[in-house]
Amino acid sequence: MADSFSGMLKPMHPNNTSHLNNLDSIQASMEKLRAELNEHNYRYHILAAPTIPDAEYDKLFQQLVTLEAQYPQFKKLDSPTQRVGAPPLKGFTELVHVVPMLSLENGFTNEDVQDFEKRIQDRLKPLIDFTYACEPKLDGVAVALIYENGIFSLGATRGDGVTGEQITENLRTIATIPLKLQLNGPTPKLLEVRGEVFMPKEGFRALNEKAIAQNEKVFVNPRNAAAGSLRQLDSKVTAIRPLSFYAYGLTRLEGLNLPVNTQHEQLAQLKKWGFPVCPENQVVQGISACLEYYQKLLAKRHDLPYEIDGIVYKIDDITLQDRLGFVSRAPRWAIAHKFPAEEALTELLAVEFQVGRTGALTPVARLKPILVGGATVSNATLHNMDEIERKDIRLCDTVIVRRAGDVIPEVVGVVLEQRPSQVQRILLPKHCPVCGSDVIREEGEAAARCMGGLGCSAQLKESILHFASRRAMNIDGLGEKLVNQLVDIHMIKTVADLYHLTTAELAALDRMGQKSAENLTESVEKSKKTTFPRFLYALGIREVGETTARILTAYFSDLSALMAADNEHLQKIPDVGPVVAQHIVTFFRQAHNLEVIKHLLAAGIHWPTVKGTHHASLPLAEKTFVLTGSLLSLTREEAKEKLIALGAKVSESVSKKTSFVIAGNDAGSKLAKAETLEVPVLDEQELLALFKKYRQ
Ligand code: IVH
Numbered sequence: 001m002a003d004s005f006s007g008m009l010k011p012m013h014p015n016n017t018s019h020l021n022n023l024d025s026i027q028a029s030m031e032k033l034r035a036e037l038n039e040h041n042y043r044y045h046i047l048a049a050p051t052i053p054d055a056e057y058d059k060l061f062q063q064l065v066t067l068e069a070q071y072p073q074f075k076k077l078d079s080p081t082q083r084v085g086a087p088p089l090k091g092f093t094e095l096v097h098v099v100p101m102l103s104l105e106n107g108f109t110n111e112d113v114q115d116f117e118k119r120i121q122d123r124l125k126p127l128i129d130f131t132y133a134c135e136p137k138l139d140g141v142a143v144a145l146i147y148e149n150g151i152f153s154l155g156a157t158r159g160d161g162v163t164g165e166q167i168t169e170n171l172r173t174i175a176t177i178p179l180k181l182q183l184n185g186p187t188p189k190l191l192e193v194r195g196e197v198f199m200p201k202e203g204f205r206a207l208n209e210k211a212i213a214q215n216e217k218v219f220v221n222p223r224n225a226a227a228g229s230l231r232q233l234d235s236k237v238t239a240i241r242p243l244s245f246y247a248y249g250l251t252r253l254e255g256l257n258l259p260v261n262t263q264h265e266q267l268a269q270l271k272k273w274g275f276p277v278c279p280e281n282q283v284v285q286g287i288s289a290c291l292e293y294y295q296k297l298l299a300k301r302h303d304l305p306y307e308i309d310g311i312v313y314k315i316d317d318i319t320l321q322d323r324l325g326f327v328s329r330a331p332r333w334a335i336a337h338k339f340p341a342e343e344a345l346t347e348l349l350a351v352e353f354q355v356g357r358t359g360a361l362t363p364v365a366r367l368k369p370i371l372v373g374g375a376t377v378s379n380a381t382l383h384n385m386d387e388i389e390r391k392d393i394r395l396c397d398t399v400i401v402r403r404a405g406d407v408i409p410e411v412v413g414v415v416l417e418q419r420p421s422q423v424q425r426i427l428l429p430k431h432c433p434v435c436g437s438d439v440i441r442e443e444g445e446a447a448a449r450c451m452g453g454l455g456c457s458a459q460l461k462e463s464i465l466h467f468a469s470r471r472a473m474n475i476d477g478l479g480e481k482l483v484n485q486l487v488d489i490h491m492i493k494t495v496a497d498l499y500h501l502t503t504a505e506l507a508a509l510d511r512m513g514q515k516s517a518e519n520l521t522e523s524v525e526k527s528k529k530t531t532f533p534r535f536l537y538a539l540g541i542r543e544v545g546e547t548t549a550r551i552l553t554a555y556f557s558d559l560s561a562l563m564a565a566d567n568e569h570l571q572k573i574p575d576v577g578p579v580v581a582q583h584i585v586t587f588f589r590q591a592h593n594l595e596v597i598k599h600l601l602a603a604g605i606h607w608p609t610v611k612g613t614h615h616a617s618l619p620l621a622e623k624t625f626v627l628t629g630s631l632l633s634l635t636r637e638e639a640k641e642k643l644i645a646l647g648a649k650v651s652e653s654v655s656k657k658t659s660f661v662i663a664g665n666d667a668g669s670k671l672a673k674a675e676t677l678e679v680p681v682l683d684e685q686e687l688l689a690l691f692k693k694y695r696q
Helices: 023-045 054-070 080-084 110-123 168-172 201-213 222-230 235-239 263-272 287-303 318-324 385-391 457-468 480-488 495-500 503-507 514-527 532-538 546-555 559-564 567-571 578-589 591-602 636-645 669-676 684-693
Strands: 094-096 131-138 141-148 151-157 163-165 190-198 244-254 282-285 308-315 334-338 343-355 361-372 375-381 398-402 410-414 624-628 649-651 660-663
Touching (some): 023 054, 054 080, 080 235, 131 244, 131 263, 131 287, 141 222, 151 168, 168 222, 168 235, 190 222, 222 235, 263 318, 282 287, 287 308, 287 669, 343 457, 361 398, 385 410, 532 546, 532 559, 546 559, 546 636, 559 591, 567 578, 578 591, 624 669, 636 649, 660 669
Parallel strands (some): 624 649
Antiparallel strands (some): 131 282, 141 190, 343 361, 343 398, 361 375
């Protein structure tokens, strides 16, 4: 639970129960304690606004556990103590759905969606402009939750739509599913709610990280992880899985008449009863507004804290829904407009090993080409040998390839059922495929490395590309093909040689014109005027990225001081741990590196001396920023760079530790989270004012 709170609910302490000789009052205090704990759960998990500290919650919880052990006759199903899991089951009991759990028609293109509207219009003449409830299609597991007299009593999976499996005990462990309805009015005799159980991305990442640390099998994606977690016979296992729930439908309501006539009113009513509902849901007018909503969410997809695989458009008016009815197994009044799939199955043809800048060998899968995430993929990373082992991937296997947004395509798993009888294991080569040097995998390291150093042309090429890259020395016109050529014909042996290339030499190369040669030498010349952090980053010291380079240069005003620093000294700098410190020391002890630095400086590389400021004295030291949405006058990258230069940390996700969120246009869930956590939010103008103040 969170460690801060905004105000106290009146706590109730049924201490000294021994003096209560009256069983009725014990029962009453247990009831009150349950109500209070359920309220705190709701405030914490659904409103994200706890009103008591964790320790206080734990104390109340413990009191209830003790009382329930002493007076088991007063134990109730809606008790928060039931969320920790019940004794294991032998198997799941079936449940026949009173209202079948249907599926949705899928649409993939705008035309599919327009056809959908046309079909509805044909049925519902005269024509009207429809109102649609647009909802993200959550990528999890559909469940039905039944509440009898306001208490959660039964929960089931969809199964084949007619018969599902009762997974009540498992569902009870999910903190965002209310065990008891929050009631201000009369209690419905019976309520059935439909919704999606899912695993938030962050929980999925942490779960897999733990599995990796314990050498266990990892889940392929959050949906599989959610499904696997719900299928546990032992609900204590489910209880420790990071699952969540969003309600998207009210299916049955008995013993209560409510003025609920639309999908969005249904969801509002569910919210009042304490159910979490997806905050992205929106009511729009007309199908073109649906398509706009689709584009908006498609752009936001990777920033959402949970996975979605499309948008569901539902006719909002329930009377119209009823008039439209169903075809076979799907309603006529809704359609799922799918996003391009981010995962696909294909065959693993071969594995090759690529050698990176630091010599690390990355296994790369050569795949039978496949369309995924909107592009044809024929290569994907397998990360490292441990991952191959853990996922048990062999040559000729059918594999699951994932391409999500800008992320490099990766092989996330294998379909064991489709494994051919003859498959070969993937072996780490003993020698570098590029230079033939030994390949060594050091104890405790995931990566195996080529020991050839800059004598290995692959490492040399990657080092040059890194040195010249935009955020390092920013040498324009030095692309991969040219670097390959220059290294292969031995025109460049170290990065320092770049500064001795002449226009005439370059112009004589294959596929190189006079103009390009001139541009390149000009760009090389221009790069001599740089900054200390850029130069340090360009050297390519292991684990010294841009941020570390900035921190180091804030401590050491000149290069010779940094080069002379020992391990102990370096570790005194915040964010420099023993590993980074060792890499820095090792780098500056190697004679060939010192030689290259000498040549670079002799060639005229220079930077303005900034008086050594200790990082802690920079104006935004100790402050953490999160950038979200798009900025008008600069890119997010530029804003990030400026913030880092002022000593700030820039993080990807909002937490209580975030000092400020910078919200640009179309800021999404991060802004919402900042608001719930009461993190101060600055707009672009305020950010610019901050830069101006500190002359950035
Ligand atoms: S409504 C009769 N709304 O999509 C309509 N379904 O093929 C029933 N899903 O497995 C579904 N997000 O679990 C609806 N906002 C949403 C949804 C949603 C995800 C899933 C659902 C089912 C599948 C339908």
